[in-house]
Structure formats: C-alpha cells, structure tokens
Amino acid sequence: MIMQIQPQTGLLVDVKYSHSPNFDERPVTGQIDLLVIHGISLPPGEFGSDDVMALFTNTLNPQKHPYFAHIAEVKVSSHLFIRRDGEIHQFVPFTKRAWHAGKSQFQARENCNDYSIGIELEGTDTVAYTEIQYQQLAAVTVALMQTYPGITLERIVGHSDIAPLRKTDPGEAFAWDRYRQLLNELLVDQHRI
Ligand SMILES: [Zn+2]
Secondary structure: OOOOOOOOOOOOHHHHHOOOOOEEEEOOOOOOOOOEEEEEEOOOOOOOHHHHHHHOOOOOOOOOOHHHHHHOOOOOOOEEEEEOHHHHHHHOOOEEEEEEOOOOOEEOOOHHHHEEEEEEEEEOOOOOOOOOHHHHHHHHHHHHHHHHOOOOOOEEEEEEEEEEOOOOOOOOOOOOHHHHHHHHHHHHHHHHH
C-alpha cells in the first residue's frame, strides 16, 4: 500500500480530515524530525465510538460518560488517529503543531510537539493492537519519512519514551517488533523501485 502526502498542505491524500482547532504554528517552520506513537480509547478501554474524534475537535459531550467530565475541556489533538479497523483520520496538517505530547523531552530537546508528528492508535496499553493498525501505521510512517527526511528509524518513539513519568502509552501491548518488521519490508520495497 502506498500513501501520499501533499507537501504544500501537509495532508494525507484520500484520508478523512476533521479539522481540529487545537493546533498552532511550529516555532521553527519545517522542522519535523520526530514521530510519536500514542494509544487512546474513549471511554477508556472501549473501542468503536466517535468520542476520540469529538475530543480532538472540542465537541465531546461531558455528560455522556463520567470520565468525560474531566477531559471535555482539555485542548488536545494529534495529527492522525488510526482506528481498530485501520481507518485513518487526520485532524491537523503535518506542517502545523498538534497538541499531543505535553511536557516532554527527546535527547535533551524539550517540547516535542514543536518538532514532532503525533499518531494515535485506538487502543489501550494492555490489549493487542490490530494487524491492520500496524500495516496502516507502517504505510503512513514510510510516507512521512519520504516527505520529512528528518524522521528516521531512530527517531520514532512512544509517548512513554518522551514523557516517562506521566505517560505509559502506547503500552506493553504495542508490538515494536511487528511495526519495525513491516517498516523494513516497505522500505526495502521502495528502494527496489
Ligand atoms: Zn499519548
């Protein structure tokens, strides 16, 4: 599977786009050299609702679930959300700064939102992510690496790697081996072309 990114707009081609108001400009235009993998589900541990999309677009109903009352006012977003069935949603252009990492640090550089792309997988720390999620994530990653060469295999991390005291996602359930295997296969294929 080949995915394409329009460099001018910073949007994936042929992917559902829901505009999030939770973004701003990157402090250094064009500086994109880290990919952060997250896991999220709303309500926590439940899959299939549209509540993550609602959270990222500030339309979450605080009365729908007790947990939502605490988070409905939180202003967050990610560039992409990959559902259990592999469907991809984009909320913020890659060229803009999404608000996914919070207080964070990678190799002595703070504020990872400034220079990273954030991808949320629908899931939890302890439930296996789906095969199609890995395939979609790998395909998107290769497209991102081609469009933003600062993102290399060594510069793909989990949220827990850059905010270890606060965050545990994508959790032990995320199979880094499977993800890297798929990435390597796709990258080898690309070089053959
Ligand atoms: Zn996260």
